[in-house]
Amino acid sequence: MTGDWRTWLMIGAVGFGGPAGQVAILHRELVERRRWLEEEEFLAALRVCMLLPGPEAQQLATYAGWRRDGIVGGLLAGTLFVVPGAVLVSALAWLHAAGGSWPLVTAAFAGTRPAVVALVALAAWRIGRKSLTSPGAVAILGVAVAALAAGVPFPLVVAAASVCGAWLLPATAAKAGPRPTPESSPQSAGAVGHGMGMRHAAIVAAASAVVWAAFLGGVVVTQAAGGRGGAIARLFTTTTLLSLGGAYAVVPWALDESVARGWLDPEERFTALAMGEATPGPLILVVTFIGFMAGWKAMPDAALQAGVAGASVATLAAFLPSFAMIFAVAPFVRSIHAGSRIGRAMTGVGAAVVAAILLLAARLAADAFLPAGRIDLLSITVAAAGSAALVTGRASTPVVVLAAAAIGAAASLMRGPGLW
Secondary structure, three states, X not given: OOOHHHHHHHHHHOOOOHHHHHHXXXXXXXXXXXXXXXXXXXXXXXXXXXXXXXXXXXXXXHHHHHHHHHHHHHHHHXXXXXXXXXXXXXXXXXXXXXXXXXXXXXXXXXXXXXXXXXHHHHHHHHHHHHHOOOHHHHHHHHHHHHHHHOOOOHHHHHHHHHHHHHXXXXXXXXXXXXXXXXXXXXXXOOOOOHHXXXXXHHHHHHHHHHHHHHHHHHHHHOOHHHHOHHHHHHHHHHHHHOOOOOHHHOHHHHHHHHHHOOOOOOOHHHHHHHHHHHOOOOHHHHHHXXXXXXXXXHOXXXXXXXXXXXXXXXXXXXXXXXXXXXXXXXXXXXXXXXXXXXXXXXXXHHHHHHHHHHHHHHHHHHHHHOHHHOOOHHHHHHHHHHHHHHHHOOOOHHHHHHHHHHHHHHHXXXXXXXXX
């Protein structure tokens, strides 16, 4: 394991581009360059991680670390995959919170709003292309939009969509996964018998429950994040468990819940998404920003300490379930495949996810393009230019977000603050 930490830290630090970009980086480093995984096993692990709730790229890194050095290796890989992004988001959250009285900083963060609208709209398009592949899926989308707009809780919509998808959508042939083959490593996929594998999963589940209970108990007893730590931990553990279909499945819901609880102001949804999109690591690191702001606002007299505590609690709560799930299924990776029923359920969930993203995009667009009820042509122009740059591949997500922030700051200098 000596020296592996540098590899995982490097992968975490350059993990831009969302899940697709992060998986591509992992493939290049783990399969092509270092040959830690064979192509067949990498694809099998990726399929399983895409079926599990939580960030698939982080879970894939955790699996690769487990294959090399067991539980310790998995913890090292999964943690270092997240640390660079979590630290950067926390630092940016402090800059946002402390810079509230700095007009230029405020204008720069406000300038990211049209870029965020573009990113969310493109996410709906990308996910929709994969999820809305039949009239039935489109019907689920329409019902999900209506239900969410009417105030039905997102978890209930996801559950209903998965049931409708599993039982009402037409069946398609399931793709079998690779057959398990014994290998020399003690963590070999296929080297663990069914009975031993089930015992392993039960032990992981029990140990994870104890760790989570101890974590939650410690957070509550110490009154972390100004007393909000327990609520932060419970909300963002739920967030990860509901994130079937990627982080965008629950980010809109998490943002709405955070606004409703007073942890975020409505306009801070833009900032949270901008930070999640423009920093390395999984998009679910949006919760790190939310946790920081929840703590910061809870304890004005010790805002930085409470903010860091809130960010730490949110990040741990979001990723502990991911570690538990991938460790539990790791011995079965090369024998698990997405059955047709599971595939149809995931299609239904995908339609609900698109519905949530579309509603989020509509709300954000109204706030960004119609501030105070008037059309903001500059915001519309920035959003259109950012969308074109992303679609054509002329600029990456961080570049688009940073350019929008620079335009916001420049507009503040030229036209005066407060015009965004």
